[in-house]
Amino acid sequence: GLIRAKTGSLSGVNTLAGxxxxxxxxxxxxxxxxxxxxxxxxxxxxxxxxAARLASCGCH
Structure with missing residues (x-):
């Protein structure tokens, strides 16, 4: 699969969305x-x- 995502971080908080x-x-x-x-x-x-698991998933 193809993943396009953006990270973000603050002290003690990390995000990934895409x-x-x-x-x-x-x-x-x-x-x-x-x-x-x-x-x-x-x-x-x-x-x-x-995110990699989502890409490899055939999520039915």
Missing amino acids: TVVDADGRLLAFAVMTRTTAPADTARAAMDRI
Whole structure:
């Protein structure tokens, strides 16, 4: 799938929002927000995995 997304961050808050084309060719919109004391790169990696999972999904 194809993912187009924008990140955002504040102290302790990270976001990722955008669109993804899933494995069935459908365009999906998504938004993810974390509030954590974990390092920002850890939170971003988790959000990237969520977006990648949406891209590989044939979400019926």
